[in-house]
Amino acid sequence: MSDQINIEYKETEKEAELFDKIIQLKKEKNAIILAHFYQEPVIQKIADFVGDSLGLSQQAEKTEADVIVFAGVHFMGETAKIINPAKKVIIPDLDASCSLAESCPTDTFKKFIDQHPDHIVITYINCSAEIKALSDIVCTSSNAEKVIESVPKDKPIIFAPDKNLGNYLNEKTGRNMLLWDGVCIVHEAFAVDKIIQLYNDHPEAKFIAHPESNPEILKIASYIGSTSGMINHVKESPFEQFIVATEAGILYQMQKEVPNKTLIPAPVEEDNTCACSECAFMKMNTLEKLYLCLKNESPEINVPLKIREEAIIPIKRMLALSN
Ligand code: 13P
Ligand code: SF4
Numbered sequence: 001m002s003d004q005i006n007i008e009y010k011e012t013e014k015e016a017e018l019f020d021k022i023i024q025l026k027k028e029k030n031a032i033i034l035a036h037f038y039q040e041p042v043i044q045k046i047a048d049f050v051g052d053s054l055g056l057s058q059q060a061e062k063t064e065a066d067v068i069v070f071a072g073v074h075f076m077g078e079t080a081k082i083i084n085p086a087k088k089v090i091i092p093d094l095d096a097s098c099s100l101a102e103s104c105p106t107d108t109f110k111k112f113i114d115q116h117p118d119h120i121v122i123t124y125i126n127c128s129a130e131i132k133a134l135s136d137i138v139c140t141s142s143n144a145e146k147v148i149e150s151v152p153k154d155k156p157i158i159f160a161p162d163k164n165l166g167n168y169l170n171e172k173t174g175r176n177m178l179l180w181d182g183v184c185i186v187h188e189a190f191a192v193d194k195i196i197q198l199y200n201d202h203p204e205a206k207f208i209a210h211p212e213s214n215p216e217i218l219k220i221a222s223y224i225g226s227t228s229g230m231i232n233h234v235k236e237s238p239f240e241q242f243i244v245a246t247e248a249g250i251l252y253q254m255q256k257e258v259p260n261k262t263l264i265p266a267p268v269e270e271d272n273t274c275a276c277s278e279c280a281f282m283k284m285n286t287l288e289k290l291y292l293c294l295k296n297e298s299p300e301i302n303v304p305l306k307i308r309e310e311a312i313i314p315i316k317r318m319l320a321l322s323n
Contacts, residue, residue: 009041009252018291019046025294032065033290034080036072037227038249038282043071043290050253052228053079053125053140054322060084061319069294070301073098073281077301078129082311083319085303092289094299096281100126100212103182104161110134112158112180119158119178120151123314126184127161129303133310138318141165141211141226146321148173164188168211168218186279187212190245194267195220198243205241205264208233213245217266221245234258247279 011019023046025031034056035047044050049059053076060068060080067088070077075098077091104127113121113134123135124144132138139147148169151157159166160180164187170177190213199207199220208230209221218224223233227250234242235257244251245266255263268277293299303311 009045011042011045015042015287018287022046022287022291022294025291029067029294029297030065031067031069031294032059032063033069033071033294034059036076036249036282037231037253038247038279039071039285040249040283040287041252042287043285044249044252046287046290047071052142052226054142054226055228056080057083057125057140057315057319058322060087060089063087067294067297069290071285071290072096073101073279074301075101075126075128078303079125079132079315081301081303082129082132082308082315085308088297089301090293090297091299091301092285092293094301096284098126098281099185100124100161100182101128101131104128104131104180106130106134109160109180116156116158116178119156121158121160122147122151122177123160124162124165125318129307129311131160132314133307135311135314136317137321138314140318142229143318143322144169144211145172147318148175148177150321162212164214164218165211167215168224184212186247186277187217187245188214189268189277190214190217190266191269192216192220195243195245198264198267202241202243202264204239205243205262206237206239207243207245207266209245209266210247217245230254231257234261234263246277247282248276249278249282 033047035050061083070091073096081089121135122137125140157177159177161182163179166179206222208223231254241262243264
């Protein structure tokens with residue numbers, strides 16, 4: 001079996017019917033569909049905008065649609081609602097969570113930051129609205145360095161919830177940020193020995209990784225970046241073959257951008273519940289659920305006013321730094 005996967009998505013007849021209905025509903029309701037790169041190809045195909053966490057937040061900020069259908073996970077829909085509260089934000093599956101967001105319960109995190117009152121609190125966008133409300137600045141993997149550099153060098157920083165991203169940023173920026181102990185279950189599952197084996201079989205290939213991956217994975221990567229950073233890198237690089245360590249959904253968009261390059265998904269540990277690097281939370285969204293949520297305008301994301309008012313401050317700081 002070839003290691004390479006060929007991403008050419010042709011929708012089924014049933015999916016084509018749903019496409020028609022979704023397009024009709026979008027018009028009637030003045031709705032926009034925002035999708036993350038980790039969504040199923042069929043969802044990426046019907047979306048108005050596909051992007052990384054930062055790109056999606058920027059779209060949520062500037063959209064003139066009345067309804068935002070967020071094909072991503074819960075914290076992404078919540079962020080869109082905080083950024084643009086006048087809009088109705090709906091999500092195909094309300095249970096689409098994130099291991100990073102779940103690793104950071106509000107009460108424990110509050111106690112942690114109270115123990116370090118002199119620290120600036122930077123949180124990765126993969127956290128709940130309540131955690132954002134306790135933060136000074138939010139960041140994504142595409143602007144994290146810039147956000148950290150905006151804090152005076154002598155100011156101590158707490159970084160949460162992703163310790164892999166935090167470790168990587170500590171190395172990159174020379175800071176010694178205090179890290180919360182959270183991980184992404186998808187990026188934790190990559191198997192370094194299997195990647196090295198695959199690399200031996202494809203010596204021409206470049207290995208690229210998302211910074212949510214383990215330090216030993218990042219150590220062997222020739223490029224480290226956010227999902228949009230990885231796509232741009234593959235586009236701009238003179239090399240032809242890439243082993244890609246992030247959620248497999250990215251391969252659809254990446255292959256569209258570089259139809260003649262070879263993309264090989266990085267292998268994961270055998271005991272992983274899924275043989276590939278799929279995020280079970282992201283994959284809770286289906287085309288059928290997307291159609292139903294647009295039709296019923298439910299499930300809707302709502303964020304209590306007080307949390308919204310507090311959480312918008314660190315999000316706005318991030319957006320201002322990202323322009
Ligand atoms: P980015 O798309 O911002 O790189 O984030 C990756 C991710 O894990 C989202 O859940
Ligand atoms: Fe969360 Fe990881 Fe899934 Fe992204 S890929 S939503 S960080 S569990």
